[in-house]
Amino acid sequence: MLLADRYAELRDSARVHERALFPLQRTPSELELQARWFAGDFGRRFHSVSGDDVEIVQFGTWNHAAGPDFSDAVVRLNTGDPIRGTIEFDLADRSWETHGHATNPAFEDAILHVFVHQSNRAFFTRTKSNRNVPQVRVDPKILPDSFSANVPPARPGRCQAPLRDLPEERLCRILAAAAQFRLQRKAARIKNIVENHGRDEALFQEISAALGYKENKLAFTLLAQRLPLGFLREQGDDTEATLFGVAGFLEAPDLCIYARETRGYVRKLWDRWWPHRDAMQRLLLPAKLWRLSGTRPLNHPQRRLGALATLINAWPSFTRSLTKKNAKTAQGFFLGLRHPFWNLHYTLASEPAARQMALVGESRIAEILANVLLPFFLAEGADVWAAYEKLPARLSNRRLETGAARLFGGDPRRPHFTKTIARQQGLLQIYEDFCLQDNSDCAQCPFPEQMRKWK
Ligand code: SF4
Structure with missing residues (x-):
């Protein structure tokens, strides 16, 4: 063409x-941003807030049960082996804490926390067993178009x-x-x-x-x-x-x-x-x-x-x-x-x-x-x-x-x-x-x- x-x-x-x-x-x-995430509109390669390369190998499925928004997702960190687990998508980085994900056992297999708005101070995403969950920030301004x-x-x-x-x-x-x-x-x-x-x-x-x-x-x-x-x-x-x-x-x-x-x-x-x-x-x-x-x-x-x-x-x-x-x-x-x-x-x-x-x-x-x-x-x-x-x-x-x-x-x-x-x-x-x-x-x-x- x-x-x-x-x-x-x-x-x-x-x-x-x-x-x-x-x-x-x-x-x-x-909900709209989650749908755009799942469609891959934000891309599949990111840098985490701590500087790691994050590749979404599979976006998984919308979660039917309690816990993060997407289950059966697969993510690769840097050059490591792919890791399977759940992904949580929130508007704000602090939601991991304020929504009680850190103490909720349903978030134990979370492998990624995606958020849009970053706060002035750092919020750590830890699971109940104190495992760190990488965080990725996405920017809606890069979306090719909007739903309306x-x-x-x-x-x-x-x-x-x-x-x-x-x-x-x-x-x-x-x-x-x-x-x-x-x-x-x-x-x-x-x-x-x-x-x-x-x-x-x-x-x-x-x-x-x-x-x-x-x-x-x-x-x-x-x-x-x-x-x-x-x-x-x-x-x-x-x-x-x-x-x-x-x-x-x-x-x-x-x-x-x-x-x-x-x-x-x-x-x-x-x-x-x-x-x-x-x-x-x-x-x-x-x-x-x-x-x-x-x-x-x-x-x-x-x-x-x-x-x-x-x-x-x-x-x-x-x-x-x-x-x-x-x-x-x-x-x-x-x-x-x-x-x-x-x-x-x-x-x-x-x-x-x-x-x-x-x-x-x-x-x-x-x-x-x-x-x-x-x-x-x-x-x-x-x-x-x-x-x-x-x-x-x-x-x-x-x-x-x-x-x-x-x-x-x-x-x-x-x-x-x-x-x-x-x-x-x-x-x-x-x-x-x-x-x-x-x-x-x-x-x-x-x-x-x-x-x-x-x-
Ligand atoms: S209407 Fe104005 S902004 Fe739009 S293409 Fe024409 S000159 Fe450019």
Whole structure:
């Protein structure tokens, strides 16, 4: 992808990566940071606070039981042998003491304490038997992007003038360059998750996140991390109930709140979930994590969870549909997914719809292709640009509209620059690389000058 290299040069010459990243106005929650840690977004090689090299050989699994957040992790210190144990992730270094981990026997096999905020004084991480646990500090500012965006006001920027004078064909090439660069970064990120968690789990985690949309991406990511695909497939007939139970959607024991046609389905989920509930209590997602308002009924997270359960049951045919690394075949697979309840319902409590609805609609499939499957095929060496370039854009969002307003203002060609997913992604990349890093109200942004020189 030569155009991606051109864009990478443009970023480098603008020294995008050397600037302070746009400060996150929202502090990510501990759960979000833990999910990013588990996904490998902070990397896997660190220096401990005492100067040792720390390599995460395996990130382990989200812990079901009492004790640290992740179990069965494997860590290597300096050049030593890999050590297996648990990892605790806290916001502050002092939490090891203030949360009583030092005297809690459940923390006896901890091998690493990860934290974000460092105090003025040193806190020692010792287990009950007085064994020292290495500490690693991670910095959320290095995260490539955040789960939700801060959007500055949509005023046309200084680059609007040079861009307006450029021929359309050249502008489309600039957007394509930025889109190819973004696609390569997505492929690299997915490759990283594949290395950390394996091919199927990586796909499962990313598709789950995509089914969560922006509003519930964190909740769906946590579900897929806490309930790995391999574990869910072993649950057989209990898979769907386990998903709904850990999501926290089976908490109300009163079946009377459900419509008559729904009771049978909920009862079945409930009966299958109940024997697992105590063992899984620790993994249950807090209700406040879900964003239920503002989502279209078709995209309600309960419907999306039904789609995820259907996908898990059909996983062998799903992976077969990927062998050709072909967007059309993957699209056909998702369009063919059926569920006797969720093809007809918006939520667990809703009345049946008048007619069948697609379990995963075309716009969501296009997003899954753009954000998961095509980057995944690219990570496995396929040439995907031609298919990627053709994906039509069916959705927009506030960040995209803001980027388009800043770069193109009232240019009548503006709709043309956002009509495919590739162009939208290119625009987002430029917006994040330049607009979100600019603290000078465009005055010192190098993008307009770079555009004048772009051939
Ligand atoms: S910050 Fe740069 S890229 Fe963004 S609108 Fe201003 S000049 Fe354009």
